[in-house]
Every structure is written in structure tokens, then in C-alpha cells.
Amino acid sequence: MANLHRPRRGSLAYSPRKRAKSPVPRYGSWPEYTGSPAVQGFAGYKVGMTHVIMVDDHKSSPTEGKDVMVPVTVVEVPPMRVAGVRAYGEDTYGKHALTEAWTTDLDEELSRRINVPKNHDTAAALEAVKAAVGEGKVSELYALAYTRPMELTGVPKKVPDLMEMRIAGGSLDEQIAYASEILGKEIMISGNLEVGEYVDVTAVTTGKGTEGPVKRWGVQVRKRKHSRGGKKRHIGNLGPWHPHHVRWQVPQSGQMGYQQRTEFNKRILRVGTDGDEITPAGGFLHYGLVRGPYVLIKGSVPGPNKRLVRIRSAIRQGEHTARTPTINFVSVQSQQG
Numbered sequence: 001m002a003n004l005h006r007p008r009r010g011s012l013a014y015s016p017r018k019r020a021k022s023p024v025p026r027y028g029s030w031p032e033y034t035g036s037p038a039v040q041g042f043a044g045y046k047v048g049m050t051h052v053i054m055v056d057d058h059k060s061s062p063t064e065g066k067d068v069m070v071p072v073t074v075v076e077v078p079p080m081r082v083a084g085v086r087a088y089g090e091d092t093y094g095k096h097a098l099t100e101a102w103t104t105d106l107d108e109e110l111s112r113r114i115n116v117p118k119n120h121d122t123a124a125a126l127e128a129v130k131a132a133v134g135e136g137k138v139s140e141l142y143a144l145a146y147t148r149p150m151e152l153t154g155v156p157k158k159v160p161d162l163m164e165m166r167i168a169g170g171s172l173d174e175q176i177a178y179a180s181e182i183l184g185k186e187i188m189i190s191g192n193l194e195v196g197e198y199v200d201v202t203a204v205t206t207g208k209g210t211e212g213p214v215k216r217w218g219v220q221v222r223k224r225k226h227s228r229g230g231k232k233r234h235i236g237n238l239g240p241w242h243p244h245h246v247r248w249q250v251p252q253s254g255q256m257g258y259q260q261r262t263e264f265n266k267r268i269l270r271v272g273t274d275g276d277e278i279t280p281a282g283g284f285l286h287y288g289l290v291r292g293p294y295v296l297i298k299g300s301v302p303g304p305n306k307r308l309v310r311i312r313s314a315i316r317q318g319e320h321t322a323r324t325p326t327i328n329f330v331s332v333q334s335q336q337g
Contacts, residue, residue: 010217010251017216019258023308024161025202026260031315033168037178039143041165041312042189044077044295045155046203048284048305052269052296053329067328072269073301074278075309078151078292079186083110084144085179086164087129089137098132100144101125103184109150112159126180133172141167141175145187147308154287155306163310189295189311190271196322198265198314203303207258217251261302264316269325270296281334296330 030040051071056063084102088095102117102125110116132138146160167175193199213219214233222232238246246252272278275290283289286305301309314320 008249009219012249014259014261015248017259018255019207020204020260023204024163025204025262025308025310026163027166027202027310027312029315030166030168031313031317033313035169037167037169037175039145039165039182039187039192040168041310042077042187042192043080043145043147043161043163043308043310044075044189045147045149045152046301046303046305046307046309047074047076047154047287047290047294048335049073049300050278050280050331052327052331054269055326055328057323057325070269070298071300072296072298074284074290075295075297075301075311076152076154076275076290076292077189077295078148079188080145080147081107081186082143082145082179082182082184083162085126085129085167085183086142086144087132087138088140088142089132090139095139098137099125099128101129101183102144105184107146107148107150107160109148109158110146110160110162113146113162122183126176126183129179130176133176138172141172141179143167143179143182151292153289153291154284161308189293193268193271193295193311193313194322195268195271196324197268198317198320198322199268199297200262200264200312200314200316201266201297201301202260202262202310202312203301203307205257205259205261205302206304206307208256210253211256212253213251216253216256219251263299263302265314265318265320266301267298267325268295269298270327272296278330278332280332282336285335 051069053067054070056066056068083106084100086100087098089098101122102120103122106116142164145165146162149155150158167179212233213235214221219235235251239250273293275294279290
């Protein structure tokens with residue numbers, strides 16, 4: 001009998017496949033940046049997908065210079081507000097928070113998310129951050145920014161999503177000055193990300209609940225001869241006798257979806273302020289109308305509609321170069337069927 005060899009079914013790269021702790025994704029690393037101080041990222045809410053007709057500007061492409069149809073994802077990105085600044089230090093045990101400064105000008109809805117600091121002396125807290133920088137204890141600065149879903153009609157919630165975004169560029173003193181300027185103020189995506197730039201998009205994927213090994217891992221459905229009692233969607237065995245336990249590499253049923261995933265090098269095709277330009281007749285399915293600032297990202301984005309999406313400058317950009325795309329048409333045809 002032939003001895004069959006084949007790669008294992010399903011990747012083990014994301015094990016254990018359990019539910020994400022929070023719908024707000026987290027970044028463990030940020031790209032290098034040497035320009036003037038800026039916040040390295042933004043966040044919005046996924047609206048849906050449509051398509052555009054644009055000029056193919058990829059060098060050496062078979063359709064270079066011609067009109068091509070490109071699927072795009074619409075993400076609504078209302079202004080975010082900076083609630084605080086956090087300083088991090090680094091020692092032999094890793095990175096840890098040292099001190100932080102909060103603004104007193106906060107939206108009332110933020111109190112639904114966290115216990116808003118009361119009687120906080122912002123000026124004294126900023127001086128403490130500057131003193132820590134002067135003593136050489138600070139390695140990085142982060143902005144504590146939150147979204148404002150209460151301004152969106154397509155997202156049925158009012159509670160903001162709070163997250164950390166790294167401040168990079170220039171010296172630490174320049175970063176402190178920049179953080180003092182944006183503290184308590186709104187920031188726009190147009191000030192952080194440019195049209196044609198490559199970004200990384202992170203979101204929590206669509207949850208599918210408990211699934212079997214066939215759908216979860218892609219194992220083959222068993223043949224008639226190899227299935228006992230009509231159980232065709234089970235794996236053949238749970239592994240060897242030794243070791244005397246079921247190894248974690250064995251494909252089994254369990255949670256599928258609702259896991260944080262990052263897609264690298266997604267191109268921004270447009271950043272706009274008028275949602276009527278891209279809203280189809282009757283609105284987007286399961287979302288509605290886009291009324292505020294938006295961004296068009298080439299290709300798909302993880303997660304369902306209304307899910308929080310974080311956008312970061314590309315960390316693995318490689319040979320990709322930012323270039324301004326030429327969009328000739330955006331489909332606004334009704335998606336209502």
C-alpha cells in the first residue's frame with residue numbers, strides 16, 4: 001500500500017484559537033518613523049464593500065495604464081479625541097508605564113467606558129512627564145485616544161473605544177511638545193495617513209461560534225469505508241499512544257472566528273469627507289448611510305460591518321512606494337437586491 005504524505009490540515013500559527021479578549025485590537029510593535037512628531041495610526045468602523053474603476057499604476061503590470069475594477073472596503077473614520085498621554089520606560093524586565101497626563105475636557109460618554117479621572121491636575125502631570133524625560137527614564141510616548149461612535153448613524157452604540165497609539169518622530173522633547181498640543185483635541189485621519197500610502201489593518205474577525213474540525217481546520221470528510229456509524233466529519237484518530245495525552249496539534253472542534261487578525265500592506269485609495277460620494281442608493285447593507293469622513297482601502301478588511309478597525313502605517317512595506325491613485329468611478333449602485 002502506498003505511504004501517503006501530505007502537509008497537515010490547517011495552520012498552527014494562530015494557536016490557541018480562542019476568542020479575543022476585547023473587540024479593540026492591540027499592537028505590539030510600530031514601524032520606524034523619522035519625520036516630525038505624529039500619531040502612528042487611527043481607528044474607524046467598517047461600513048462595507050463596493051468597487052471603483054481606477055488606472056492601474058503598478059509598474060510592469062499587464063494592465064498598466066489601463067482602467068481596472070478594484071474592490072474596496074469603506075471605513076468611516078470620524079475624528080478621534082486625545083484623552084491623555086502615557087510615558088513608558090524600559091528596563092531588564094521589559095516595557096512598563098511610568099506616568100501619564102489626562103485632560104479634563106472629555107466627552108461624557110467616555111465615563112461609560114472607564115472611570116474618568118476627577119480633580120486631575122493636567123499641568124502638573126505634564127511636568128511630571130517632562131521631568132521623567134529629562135531624567136532619561138522615558139523610552140516611548142503614547143497617546144490615549146478614543147473613538148466617537150455617537151456621531152455615526154450606522155454604529156448602534158455610544159460607548160467610545162479607548163486605545164493607545166504611539167507618538168513617533170523627532171526627539172522626546174519634541175514629542176512632549178506635540179503631545180501637549182493635541183491633548184484634549186481632535187485628530188483627523190488626514191493628518192496621519194496619506195492617499196496612496198500602504199497601511200496595516202487590524203480587526204477582530206467575524207465570530208462563528210463552535211465549529212467542527214472539517215470547517216475549523218480543513219480536514220477531509222471521511223470516506224464511506226472509513227466512517228463508522230455514519231460519522232464522516234470526525235478525524236481518523238487523536239494521535240499515538242505515547243505520549244499518553246492528546247497533543248495540541250490534533251485538529252479538534254472548538255471556537256472559530258472572533259480572533260484578532262492583521263492584514264499587511266493594504267493601500268489607501270481615497271480619504272474623503274463627504275460620505276454621499278460613495279454611499280450606494282439605499283445605503284450599505286447592515287450599516288446604512290455614511291455621513292462623515294471615510295477612507296477607501298483596497299481589498300477586504302477583517303471583521304463584519306460595524307466592527308472597530310485599527311489602521312497603522314505599514315511595518316513591512318518593503319519595496320512598495322506610495323503613489324497617488326487615479327480613481328475615475330466609484331460604484332453607488334443599490335445593494336438592496
